[in-house]
Amino acid sequence: MxxxxxxxxxxxIQGDIPLVERPFSVLARKAGISxxxxxxxxxxxxxxxxxxxxxATLRHQEAxxxxxxxxxxxxxxxxxxxxxSTLAGFREVTHCYQRRxxxxxxxxxxxxxxxxxxxxxxELAEEMSEKVGVKKYVLLFSVEEFKKTSMEYx
Numbered sequence: 001m002x003x004x005x006x007x008x009x010x011x012x013i014q015g016d017i018p019l020v021e022r023p024f025s026v027l028a029r030k031a032g033i034s035x036x037x038x039x040x041x042x043x044x045x046x047x048x049x050x051x052x053x054x055x056a057t058l059r060h061q062e063a064x065x066x067x068x069x070x071x072x073x074x075x076x077x078x079x080x081x082x083x084x085s086t087l088a089g090f091r092e093v094t095h096c097y098q099r100r101x102x103x104x105x106x107x108x109x110x111x112x113x114x115x116x117x118x119x120x121x122x123e124l125a126e127e128m129s130e131k132v133g134v135k136k137y138v139l140l141f142s143v144e145e146f147k148k149t150s151m152e153y154x
Contacts, residue, residue, distance in 0.1 A: 002050060005033060009041045013054065067141065068114045069121045071128070072107035074136035080109060083132045087111050092124055107138065 002010075008031040017023045028038035045051045075083045080098055087109070088096035095112040111128070115121040118141055125139055 001048070002045075005031065006041060006045060006050070008032070009038060010045070010051065013042065066116055067118045067121050068112060069118070069125070069142065070140040071111045071113055071125050072105075072138050072140065073109040073111070073134050074101070074106050075109045075134055077108070079134075083134060084109055086132050087128055090124070090128060106136075 009027075012027045012030055018026045020026060022035065024038050025035040028035045031038060033041075042051075042054060046054065073083070073087070084096055084098065087093060088111070090111075090113070092113050092115060093111045094114060095110070097110055098108060099110060101108045113121055113124055113128075115124055121139065121141070125137065129135060129137060
């Protein structure tokens, strides 16, 4: 299912991606293949379900954001897609996902938002609330970050 070239590709994308104009070209050279083949391999691995997702991890403090909060939104099931798409469109939002609500915790949609202060995060959440018409939400501010690493397979 996974050959030696796939292992090289996975190994190269599980760490930091070079901050250059054509990062996949740099990684492809390290793998000994062309940029087109490298990108094709990533897409094929995703299509086959070998990798579930390929995305960036924001180190928000290094990006100038000193506050972040998880916003838990109480959204009706029939509005999840619409509201989730709108909230995910805010540039300050890095994660947006759905979870099953619980009788003691009725929130079904979660967004991770970042700001320069807790007040800025509160203002952003209020703006988001007004835009999607969801008034029931709670902000959970991060106190300490324990882990920000990716899985390493090879």
